[in-house]
Amino acid sequence: MNDKVSSAKQQIQEISSLLEEYNYQYYVQDAPTVPDAEYDRLFHTLKQLETDYPELLSANSPTQKVGGTPLSKFEQVTHKIPMLSLDNVFDETSLNDFMKRVMDKSTLDETAFCIEPKLDGLAASIIYENGLLVQAATRGDGLTGENVTENVKTIANLPLRLRGDNIPSLLEVRGEVFMLKAGFNKLNEGLVAAGEKPFVNPRNAAAGSLRQLDSKIAASRPLAFYCYSVGVFEGELANSQYQRIEQLKSWGLPVSSEVKRVVGEDACHDFYQNISEKRPSLAYEIDGVVYKVDDIKLQQEMGFVARAPRWATAYKFPAEEAVTVVENVEFQVGRTGAITPVAKLKPVFVGGVTVSNATLHNKDEIERLGILIGDVVVVRRAGDVIPQVARVVIEQRESQQTREIVFPETCPVCDSDVERIEGEAVTRCTGGLFCEAQRKQAIKHFASRKALDVDGLGDKLVDLLVDHKMIKDPSQLFSLTVAQLSSLPRMGETSAKKLVNNLQLSKKTTLARFLYSLGIREVGEATAANLANHYKTLPALKKASIESLKSVSDVGEIVAKHLYYFLRQEHNLEVIDQLIGAGIHWPEIQEVDESELLLLDKTFVITGSFNAISRNDIKAALQALGAKVAGSVSKKTNTLVAGEAAGSKLAKATELGIEILDEQAVLKLLGKS
Numbered sequence: 001m002n003d004k005v006s007s008a009k010q011q012i013q014e015i016s017s018l019l020e021e022y023n024y025q026y027y028v029q030d031a032p033t034v035p036d037a038e039y040d041r042l043f044h045t046l047k048q049l050e051t052d053y054p055e056l057l058s059a060n061s062p063t064q065k066v067g068g069t070p071l072s073k074f075e076q077v078t079h080k081i082p083m084l085s086l087d088n089v090f091d092e093t094s095l096n097d098f099m100k101r102v103m104d105k106s107t108l109d110e111t112a113f114c115i116e117p118k119l120d121g122l123a124a125s126i127i128y129e130n131g132l133l134v135q136a137a138t139r140g141d142g143l144t145g146e147n148v149t150e151n152v153k154t155i156a157n158l159p160l161r162l163r164g165d166n167i168p169s170l171l172e173v174r175g176e177v178f179m180l181k182a183g184f185n186k187l188n189e190g191l192v193a194a195g196e197k198p199f200v201n202p203r204n205a206a207a208g209s210l211r212q213l214d215s216k217i218a219a220s221r222p223l224a225f226y227c228y229s230v231g232v233f234e235g236e237l238a239n240s241q242y243q244r245i246e247q248l249k250s251w252g253l254p255v256s257s258e259v260k261r262v263v264g265e266d267a268c269h270d271f272y273q274n275i276s277e278k279r280p281s282l283a284y285e286i287d288g289v290v291y292k293v294d295d296i297k298l299q300q301e302m303g304f305v306a307r308a309p310r311w312a313t314a315y316k317f318p319a320e321e322a323v324t325v326v327e328n329v330e331f332q333v334g335r336t337g338a339i340t341p342v343a344k345l346k347p348v349f350v351g352g353v354t355v356s357n358a359t360l361h362n363k364d365e366i367e368r369l370g371i372l373i374g375d376v377v378v379v380r381r382a383g384d385v386i387p388q389v390a391r392v393v394i395e396q397r398e399s400q401q402t403r404e405i406v407f408p409e410t411c412p413v414c415d416s417d418v419e420r421i422e423g424e425a426v427t428r429c430t431g432g433l434f435c436e437a438q439r440k441q442a443i444k445h446f447a448s449r450k451a452l453d454v455d456g457l458g459d460k461l462v463d464l465l466v467d468h469k470m471i472k473d474p475s476q477l478f479s480l481t482v483a484q485l486s487s488l489p490r491m492g493e494t495s496a497k498k499l500v501n502n503l504q505l506s507k508k509t510t511l512a513r514f515l516y517s518l519g520i521r522e523v524g525e526a527t528a529a530n531l532a533n534h535y536k537t538l539p540a541l542k543k544a545s546i547e548s549l550k551s552v553s554d555v556g557e558i559v560a561k562h563l564y565y566f567l568r569q570e571h572n573l574e575v576i577d578q579l580i581g582a583g584i585h586w587p588e589i590q591e592v593d594e595s596e597l598l599l600l601d602k603t604f605v606i607t608g609s610f611n612a613i614s615r616n617d618i619k620a621a622l623q624a625l626g627a628k629v630a631g632s633v634s635k636k637t638n639t640l641v642a643g644e645a646a647g648s649k650l651a652k653a654t655e656l657g658i659e660i661l662d663e664q665a666v667l668k669l670l671g672k673s
């Protein structure tokens with residue numbers, strides 16, 4: 001034996017024993033450890049080797065057999081006509097080759113194909129005698145299957161008795177037992193809740209449910225069945241695959257509504273295209289399209305090879321899952337400061353593209369997956385969804401080569417501390433004002449209407465300023481010159497002058513607006529106002545402990561922590577100092593005698609639109625008098641301020657008998673009219 005042959009022989013042995021192991025996990029345990037694509041890849045490599053070295057082909061090769069082995073715990077059933085598998089193709093060219101082979105063989109004027117969705121479940125043979133369901137079996141190894149009659153009888157959409165005319169006295173229907181997507185998700189949720197292992201996919205869930213000794217368990221599982229062919233029969237049947245399916249339907253048997261009879265290559269390709277698009281919205285999983293010669297006589301003439309008919313082929317969708325290795329984990333900082341772990345993968349082809357990154361979302365997800373750097377993982381990319389790590393192939397973990405994923409303690413972009421607040425999944429950078437990753441977002445927020453309200457500084461302009469490296473943080477806005485600004489694309493001198501002027505104007509603000517403008521997480525307009533009223537000065541707020549912060553109305557544990565950490569970052573404090581240095585100022589907040597607060601502890605809601613005053617000003621004025629301003633009307637509301645075109649809030653307030661003030665009345669109350 002020359003070197004090439006002996007190396008081919010060794011490869012064949014290695015692949016065969018791997019495939020046998022995978023077959024066992026898949027068909028016997030109903031729990032595959034590798035994606036189908038990995039199995040198919042090995043299978044095709046083996047087939048190719050056997051084609052290149054025909055002398056090495058053994059009758060026991062996995063390429064010559066139908067996958068499963070019937071479990072001995074079931075009574076065995078011998079199939080009168082073997083239940084075969086299907087050949088498969090993965091691209092248009094191979095599909096065209098298949099069609100060409102059929103055409104070459106055909107003497108028909110018009111060779112039609114029956115096209116069916118390839119349901120992703122497991123095949124079953126169901127025998128009806130005189131219209132009554134008498135036996136059901138799995139495919140098993142193709143010759144012998146498992147008797148699962150009692151379990152099949154529990155499948156909701158399958159009739160125990162056929163109806164209609166001309167039913168053959170003996171009729172073996174073949175089809176797929178599968179699980180609806182919705183039922184599968186629910187089943188897995190239940191299993192997880194009960195501390196049991198969930199199924200990897202609906203196919204394996206269907207197989208695991210059907211092959212239960214206790215039919216009560218099978219009955220509790222959301223199984224369904226669609227017919228796609230006939231085995232043995234006594235009586236008359238149509239001579240076309242498509243018409244046979246119609247006949248089965250007329251006897252009350254369930255068939256997929258997607259099945260079509262078509263003529264011509266174009267129509268065959270169109271079907272594939274259409275159903276690929278429809279796939280995500282189908283209630284059940286399909287993993288491809290099956291093309292069958294429609295004419296039964298032509299089917300018989302074409303016959304079979306070892307494990308599959310020559311008259312049919314399955315065009316499989318590009319695999320949505322593939323196996324690869326996690327080479328490293330990097331951390332990306334998003335524009336809101338969220339730190340996302342990203343798995344750096346050995347590049348792998350999946351879902352039609354080469355993937356080398358997959359998001360790991362957050363710490364919880366890493367824990368859920370139990371993933372380590374160096375692990376072999378299954379990567380999933382369905383449709384346009386970003387690639388995900390679906391699971392770790394724990395069987396292939398080599399401990400010496402793996403290490404734990406360690407989250408950074410400081411931001412990989414700006415080195416500020418990171419925080420992860422209890423109850424939140426996300427880890428964040430706390431250098432909001434300084435962090436390069438968060439720069440654009442921070443400046444846009446700073447200039448926005450409810451913050452410093454810089455007229456003429458829109459989002460696009462902020463992008464430009466940052467991209468042209470003119471500013472790094474909000475404080476640098478104030479040293480921009482007319483010359484600098486007018487050098488930007490689409491920026492004339494007049495607008496540049498206006499903007500510089502507006503920036504000057506915006507320096508006069510309030511402490512509340514200033515606090516809001518810093519973009520501290522969870523510190524909205526109302527919270528900023530409460531903080532300003534409570535602490536009165538910025539230094540007082542800077543010194544506040546978490547406990548003290550929590551005593552402010554509206555401020556809970558989470559907000560308090562965000563504030564506290566934000567104000568402990570050197571870099572943030574520097575930017576704040578620079579802002580003050582640039583001339584931002586606000587009027588001192590007067591100590592007020594609470595007894596003078598007219599509206600202390602009264603709750604207001606504002607709705608509708610106003611003419612002489614803005615909604616924000618009404619709000620600020622009410623708050624200055626000690627009132628709380630809430631967003632929705634409830635029993636706790638004391639007064640509704642209703643402007644023009646007030647709607648549901650007005651109706652509700654009227655219903656609850658709450659005091660209602662119109663614009664005139666509120667202006668009077670505020671002493672402004």
Ligand SMILES: NC(=O)c1ccc[n+]([C@@H]2O[C@H](COP(=O)([O-])OP(=O)(O)OC[C@H]3O[C@@H](n4cnc5c(N)ncnc54)[C@H](O)[C@@H]3O)[C@@H](O)[C@H]2O)c1
Pocket residue numbers: 022023025026027032033034035036037039040066067084085086088116117118119120121122123139176228290314
């Ligand atoms: N991940 C693993 O470890 C692993 C192991 C073994 C097998 N597998 C997967 O199983 C495949 C082999 O399984 P297989 O032999 O069942 O072949 P198959 O699933 O590729 O094709 C044949 C089967 O398709 C089903 N089918 C669905 N719709 C049909 C229709 N309209 N008409 C006819 N048949 C239809 C039937 O059950 C039939 O037996 C492999 O290609 C691989 O994807 C995976």
Ligand SMILES: [Zn+2]
Pocket residue numbers: 333411412413414415416429430431435436437
């Ligand atoms: Zn950062």
